[in-house]
Amino acid sequence: MIVVMARGATAEEIKDVEKRITDWGYGVHPIYGAERTVIGAVGVPEADKARYMESLEALSCVEQVIGILRPYKFASREFHPEGTVIDVKGVPVGGKQIALMAGPCTVETYAQTLESAEACYAAGARILRGGAYKPSTSPYSFQGHGEDALKMLRDIADSLGMRVITEVMDPRNVELVCRYADILQIGTRNMQNYDLLREVGQVKTPVMVKRGMWAKIEEWLQAAEYVLLGGNPNVMLCERGIRTFETYTRNTMDISAIPAVKELSHLPIVLDPSQGTGRRSLVEAMTRAGVAAGADGLLIEVHPHPDQALKDGAQSLTTEYFGPMIERLKPLVEVCGRTL
Ligand code: PEP
Ligand code: MN
Numbered sequence: 001m002i003v004v005m006a007r008g009a010t011a012e013e014i015k016d017v018e019k020r021i022t023d024w025g026y027g028v029h030p031i032y033g034a035e036r037t038v039i040g041a042v043g044v045p046e047a048d049k050a051r052y053m054e055s056l057e058a059l060s061c062v063e064q065v066i067g068i069l070r071p072y073k074f075a076s077r078e079f080h081p082e083g084t085v086i087d088v089k090g091v092p093v094g095g096k097q098i099a100l101m102a103g104p105c106t107v108e109t110y111a112q113t114l115e116s117a118e119a120c121y122a123a124g125a126r127i128l129r130g131g132a133y134k135p136s137t138s139p140y141s142f143q144g145h146g147e148d149a150l151k152m153l154r155d156i157a158d159s160l161g162m163r164v165i166t167e168v169m170d171p172r173n174v175e176l177v178c179r180y181a182d183i184l185q186i187g188t189r190n191m192q193n194y195d196l197l198r199e200v201g202q203v204k205t206p207v208m209v210k211r212g213m214w215a216k217i218e219e220w221l222q223a224a225e226y227v228l229l230g231g232n233p234n235v236m237l238c239e240r241g242i243r244t245f246e247t248y249t250r251n252t253m254d255i256s257a258i259p260a261v262k263e264l265s266h267l268p269i270v271l272d273p274s275q276g277t278g279r280r281s282l283v284e285a286m287t288r289a290g291v292a293a294g295a296d297g298l299l300i301e302v303h304p305h306p307d308q309a310l311k312d313g314a315q316s317l318t319t320e321y322f323g324p325m326i327e328r329l330k331p332l333v334e335v336c337g338r339t340l
Helices: 011-023 046-057 110-123 147-160 171-178 194-200 217-229 257-264 273-277 280-293 319-335
Strands: 002-005 027-032 037-042 062-066 086-088 091-093 099-103 127-129 163-167 183-186 207-210 235-239 269-271 297-303
Touching: 002 011, 011 027, 011 037, 011 046, 046 062, 091 099, 099 110, 110 127, 110 147, 110 297, 110 319, 127 147, 127 297, 147 163, 147 171, 171 183, 171 194, 183 194, 194 217, 207 217, 217 235, 217 257, 235 257, 235 297, 257 269, 257 280, 269 280, 273 280, 273 297, 280 297, 280 319, 297 319
Parallel strands: 099 127, 099 297, 127 163, 163 183, 183 207, 207 235, 235 269, 269 297
Antiparallel strands: 002 037, 002 062, 027 037, 086 091
């Protein structure tokens, strides 16, 4: 950590800070500047750092204390420089192949989910998405069919040879959702639900941590760290757009988050251009942008009749549109050195 002394800190105060650090048993590397002094403290174990930082920050002669290691370890690139590939029952997420996850926003009926799943499978998707528990801003809007929807998802996915990704919102439901799902989705609204993150850290089912719509990349990686620290190594991230002042789009797609996450972390990163834009007409362009930026997966909403959808119809692609769109994507995927 680095201790930035306040402008005008006296020689005595500087000596006092150096003594505190050496008394704790760590080395000091001071740089005495004309205007101010900066003291590097070396060898401080990660576990003690927060405590020491706090006690130094409390001194009026100290302006700032900066921790130089990142606030996440297991999620950091250094931990697995070669990058992580998650095996979702034979379907890889991470690595050269881009994982295609598609399906309806929400499981409404068996027929609607089946029709969507068949079109997604025909286009090449091997992971079926669909909400059984729906997070809603309004308590009056549709909340999902719960376990009945999980059963439908599992049944349809098995009949086609697909895997299932679905959201879990309540720590008490983790075990139940694990019985049906191959990937547990942590929704944007729950990115800082630490009890839920800890709970999904206790299982081995892969987890997708969606970025909080308000969250900085560092906070998002710290959310992933909760799951990893719990002992579940199968964590992937999903950029799904963030809130800005723009209202034309539902969210603002942070495409730069994809290469940024690749620099900072070894975890696979998936793009969700459906929640990201809120507009069907923008989904294809954002999908292409995501592939060009290096996304390891795509999570896309597809509905047989978007005009009748209970949720997110405006951003859902039709089943007819999805297949040709994936065909148009293939040359780009190849140019980017990836496969689909
Ligand atoms: C969804 O995938 O349908 C969804 C609700 O996602 P998010 O949590 O990103 O809004
Ligand atoms: Mn949705």
